[in-house]
Amino acid sequence: MDTLTYKTVSVNKETAGKEWIVVDATNQILGRFSSEIAKIIRGKHKPSFTPHVDCGDNVIVINAEKIRLTGNKWAAKEYIHYTGYPGGQRFITAKLLMEKKPGAVIENAVKNMLPKNRLGRAIFKNLHVYAGTEHPHVAQQPKEVNINTIK
DSSP states (O other): OOOOOOOOOOOOSTTSOOOEEEEEOTTOBHHHHHHHHHHHHHTTTSTTOOTTSOOOOEEEEEOGGGOBOOTTHHHHOEEEEEOSSTTOEEEEEHHHHHHHOTHHHHHHHHHTTSOSSHHHHHHHTTEEEOSSSOOSOGGGOOEEEOGGGOO
């Protein structure tokens, strides 16, 4: 029988071909920016995407303090965490969180867009957010990428 056979290529950890990417957050809107970062970290922008494998790239976000929120979200958006004690629910606005820890706003947005399982927790470790333009990952030779051109 002379037929063509097609096999689905499944990527594993060794053949993933992970890269390092630098993305600038200056004047980017938080939600749109975070969804693109989540796609890159997950690996959905690659033709060889495999859902159960960490095949995404490592992303370095610089200038996290220059991210934008639209509307009245700086005052109205609240982040909630629980201390573990009775009556220990704590609230903080986006503006106060940005003053306290600028990278936490982007990290929180991206983390909530990833799967809620052990793969999502492993993928989240591929995100590195920094407030200024300097980062300690120069040895990895990351590529500078404009997030608006990735589709």
